[in-house]
Amino acid sequence: MGRAEARKAQKKGTGPDRGGKPKKKGIRRFFTWKLLLAYFVAVVGLGVGAFYALYLYVDVPTGNSAATLQSNVYKTSDGKTIARIGEVNREEVPLSKVPEDVRKAVVAAENKNFYNDSGVDLKGTTRGIVNTVLGHGKQGGSTITQQYVKNYYLDQRQTVTRKVKELIITLKVNERMTKDDILQGYLNTSYYGRGAYGIQAASRAYYNKDVDKLTLEEGAYLAALLQAPSQYDWGTATEAGKKNALSRWNYVLDKMVEQNWLDAGKRKTMTFKEPGQPKPALGLTGQNGYLIEAAKREIIRDLEKQGRKESDFAAGGWTITLSIDSKKQKALEKAVQDKLISDLEPGSREVDKHVQAGAVSVDPKTGKVVALYGGQDFAKHQISNATRGDYQPASTFKPLILASALENDSRTQDHQPIKPGTLYDGTNKRPVVGSDIPFAPENEDGYSKPSVTVQQAMNDSVNTVFAQMAVDVGLEKVKKTATDLGMKGDFDATPAMSLGSMGASPMEMAGVYATLNNHGKKVTPSIVKSATQRGQNFDLPNAVGDRVVSRDTADGMTSVLTGVVDDGTANVVASSAYQVAGKTGTSDDDKSAWFSGYTPGLVTSVGLFGEGPGGKQVTLQGTGGNGRVNGGTYPAKIWAAYTSAVYGSGDDDDAKFDLDTNVGFVPPQAPAGTPAAQPSSTQGRSPSPTASKGTQSPSPNASQRSHTPDPGPTSTRNTGKPTPPTVPPTRPTPTGGGTDGGTRPDGGRNQANLQP
Structure with missing residues (x-):
């Protein structure tokens, strides 16, 4: 290489004095550190410039808040205006x-x-x-x-x-x-x-x-x-x-x-001073106020999910069409009037002053509320008994425990699968085994059976069985299933929850049972059919969501709950025209009584609540002059009167459940001569300390756990009840009172479900 060539190479940076570093080619030459910094400065400069331009362009508008405030209009599903709120x-x-x-x-x-x-x-x-x-x-x-x-x-x-x-x-x-x-x-x-x-x-x-x-x-x-x-x-x-x-x-x-x-x-x-009670808006009398309040809360809930505020709803301009079916609404109101209100004499019986009834009826296929009862008159009682969540659902929670057991393939303490035919120890005041929290619930009227199937325990609402089952499944798993099915989940996972010790509303329980009826697909009851704001459609979430439990579990529970109606505490609602599944519930001291049940096309939850002065929860005993109140009395009677009145008025009034399950109803009585299956006993295991006052620990040889295996899978399709197993489990013939009310096959009257 001559001198001239060397100098040229040195200038180009390829000669020996420049290290021979090659020059970047292609797209890489646009992404040097210097260029990247220049790009960043340019972007920031453009952003600042754009913002400054907008700052100059956008002016402070004239205040428009008062000018845009309008009324909110509420209509029934058939288009009839029931209220115009918005002064x-x-x-x-x-x-x-x-x-x-x-x-x-x-x-x-x-x-x-x-x-x-x-x-x-x-x-x-x-x-x-x-x-x-x-x-x-x-x-x-x-x-x-x-x-x-x-x-x-x-x-x-x-x-x-x-x-x-x-x-x-x-x-x-x-x-x-x-x-x-x-x-x-x-x-x-x-x-x-x-x-x-x-x-x-x-x-x-x-x-x-x-x-x-x-x-x-x-x-x-x-x-x-x-x-x-x-x-x-x-x-x-x-x-x-x-x-x-x-x-x-x-x-x-x-x-x-x-x-x-x-x-x-x-x-x-400083101490908190409670504000006064709200005054109802003019015209919101009777049931209208409860219907409108439920719709309002639902819209506000959906607005907040979108990041908007309640004031956006209060500003007006909304037209809200409710999903309420006028015929079903009238039938529900009439059922409450005929089966409850007509019995009350508040002038002569103190307890009758404290009775509050609430009910919600839902179409399980759409999740829409077709009827709602919030109280006798919104003008006199602004708390809606249909949506309030401060009373215990009691034994209506028990199906959720068995549902969790089926969904999680749970086993007993003896490692037997938990199914409707599994035997449990139903001894009264029996301490639960396997829990760090001592608990020994009392069965109603001292009901005490050392060997009872899960099906019979559901029929008779045996507290000790479901307390042990909740521990066997796992308390957190039970809670998860309950929240998956639709409960709010603001309760502690303890053995006491097995008795429904948390708060819940008829709306909430209707959603839970509708999810079971809908083969495990989540139903969140919605009273709003459609809504527009200033002419623009408002997007409503789907009331029917994804599957939260398997169809096998959901349909199995429906089959089991038909047994509560046919052979248990809810037989007052049984009908020859259609199948019914459901569960009664009565809380401690009869402060609340429930029946949540369903036909193939309609789910309805009815609650009765004792509300004293200042909102204090009081007993319902003596309501209507009829002594004890439980789920098998007023709630079940209201349910039955309403359901029989509206059956046949819709397009989905199927008479039988469409079930597809390998678990389900187990006959309450074994064939004559079948040897009784006995639960295994716990040897060398100390029972948990009792939680109930006056409860004595059983002797070391007492039976602490159930269980014999389930007689085997059964298949249910289209009938609501599976074909009975070849050798069904035997249970002792009931001689004592069950729980949650209702008339027993032996002619006795079951009483309320007491909780410790």
Whole structure:
């Protein structure tokens, strides 16, 4: 290589003095570190430029909140208007009328840095935009200024465009208005529940006083309401809702202490003051109020799942068509009147003043509520007995234990498969084995059988059998099955849950039993047939979801529950026209009584609740002058009267269940001469300590566990009951009282299901 060539090579960087490093070729030459940095700066510059252009382009609009408030219209499924709700309850007040400590309570609850921030929570807003783009629905956190902008200038729709506009308008509002003006606007436009917009209307709705008369304790509750107005409304909230409301109230006051707005010593002396009861809107009398309240709660629930707020519903413009069938609704109301109300004499019997009835009827194929009974009159009792979840479902929970056993292929303590023919020890007050938590429930009327099939235990609702079964299956597995089927799951997984010791509503239990009836596909009862907002269709979730238990399990449970009707505590509902499956339930001291049951085309849950002064749960004993009340009395009679009245009025009134299962109903009586199968005894195992007062531990030789194997699989198809096994298990002939009421084959009257 000559000198000239060497110099040329050196300039090109390929000669020996340049290390011979080759030059990048193709697409790689566009991704050097310098170019990547340049790209980043360019993108940021374009973003800033675009935002600045939008900032100049987007102006603060004229406040439109009051102008867009409209009525909400409710219709029945046949198009008849039953109510038009929407007179706006609002009275604006100057900030000076709101006590300073009440203002600070709101700021502490919603945006503690309000007085020092720029009006925008960039992190929360960015998270909200990302969630919206990804379709997750839930929005990020917002400042008081942002919430005021949404309340007064925009709406609650979740779109990227709307969120960017919110960001820009918020920045401009924060520049043009003082913090006091923004806070005043926020307090006057926020929704507090009970139809109240603004803190003055809220003060009147909850405490029947003007806002300037509010105490800090009361103001802290109104501040807590801003997070979830309906859920935290003390007058209508569930026990869980009240617990959450109280927790939020404490949170507000504690944040005030953190900000040095409240003396810590004074904070310790503060007690929660319950607000007054809500007043029903005009025209919401009889059942209409309960129907509308159920629809309203459902729409709000679905709005919140989309990241929108309850105030978006309260602002109006909705037309909601209910799924209620007018004929079935009238039949349900008549059944309650004829079988319960006509027996009550509240003027002469104290207990009759405390009786509350609730019922929900669901089409299992669509999940739609076709009839609902919430109480005698919404104008007199605003808590809906159809949706309240504060009373125990009692033995109507027991089928869920067996369903969990079937679904999980569970075994007894003796490693035998748990099936309808499996034998268990039904001895009264028998301590459960295998649990760290001692529990020895009492059977109704001292019912005590050392050997009883699971089927017979279901028919007679034997507490000791299902307490042991829940432990055998696994308490957490039982709870999971219950929540999969439709229960809310806000209860502890303990042996006591086997007796239905948690809270539940007729709506909830109707959904659980509808899921069984629908061959294991999840049914979440819905009372809303369709909804539009200002002419735009509102997307409703499907009331029928995915399969949550196998068809074998669900159909097997339906078959078993036909036995409760034909041979157990619910025989009062048996019909020659159609098959019925169901379960009775009666809680401790007869405070609640239930029947949840179904035909092939209709699922209905009926509950009776004893509600004393102040909402205290009281006994139903003596209702109607008839002594003990249990699931086999008023609830079952109401169910039977309603179902017989509407059977034949629809297109899906099949007489027999369409079942496909390898497990199911087991005959209650073995053929004569069949040797009795005895449960194995536990040798060398100490029984669990008892949990019931007065319960004695059995002797070491007492039978602690069941069990003989199930007589074998059976096949059910189209009849509702399988072909009996060749040699069915033998059970002792019942001589004592069962549980949950109903007339026994031996002519005796079963009584209520007592819980320890």
